[in-house]
Amino acid sequence: MHVNADQESDVETLYGLHRAELRRLLLARVGDPAEAEDLLQELWLRARQRPAGPVENGRAYLFRMAQNLVVDRLRERQRRMARERRWSDQETDFTPTGVEPSDRRETAEDQIIAREQVAALLSAIASLPEGARRAFELHKLDGFSHAEVAQRLGISKSGVEKHMAVAMKYLRRALLD
Structure with missing residues (x-):
């Protein structure tokens, strides 16, 4: 201006x-x-x-x-x-003034538990039935859609959905045990 x-x-x-x-x-x-x-x-x-x-x-x-x-x-x-x-x-995790805040970093125990959980998950995935394991890995680990997994495996989309349901049920049961 x-x-x-x-x-x-x-x-x-x-x-x-x-x-x-x-x-x-x-x-x-x-x-x-x-x-x-x-x-x-x-x-x-x-x-x-x-x-x-x-x-x-x-x-x-x-x-x-x-x-x-x-x-x-x-x-x-x-x-x-x-x-x-x-x-x-x-x-400070909303700690009042004058009180020392807790350390929010992961402890050694938390790291060990996390490693054990990952190992248990990998073991459960490896023991899935072959079709369910391949569908699960392609969809959940590699990021392919159900349609893309169906095309890669040469099965229908509903076949992929059935494999995924089996895989999720099996993994849920294995990880709860």
């Missing part, structure tokens, strides 16, 4: 006249001189980029812009704090 020379000098004049007051307002709202200066600089940039056209009360316009910047900054800070709180809660 382009501002012509007259409008630019009006904005510069208004800003120059009220800069000290605007800085005091921003400092009172945020309490940090460095942040107040940052907001004052942002106000200057936004004021210069404002849409063309007359402003009835330039001082009120600048003060409203300053107040809006403070509110925007506060909202952004609240969003950041909520995001960090969610992250912290997830990382």
Whole structure:
């Protein structure tokens, strides 16, 4: 957006006249001189980029812009704090402050149990009847659809479904034991 020379000098004049007051307002709202200066600089940039056209009360316009910047900054800070709180809660498993969070990494026992479960599953798959095993491996391990498995094995789609039902029933029974 382009501002012509007259409008630019009006904005510069208004800003120059009220800069000290605007800085005091921003400092009172945020309490940090460095942040107040940052907001004052942002106000200057936004004021210069404002849409063309007359402003009835330039001082009120600048003060409203300053107040809006403070509110925007506060909202952004609240969003950041909520995001960090969610992250912290997830990382600490929602453990209250002052209590040491539990270590959520997998224990050696968990790893041994997982390996045993994988070994049991592989053993159960290997002991499936031949047709059921081939259909199961093609569908579940290789990712082929029932139609593709049927084509590869030279059987009907309902034949694949029957093989899969046998395989799932057998594996369920084997893993429960």
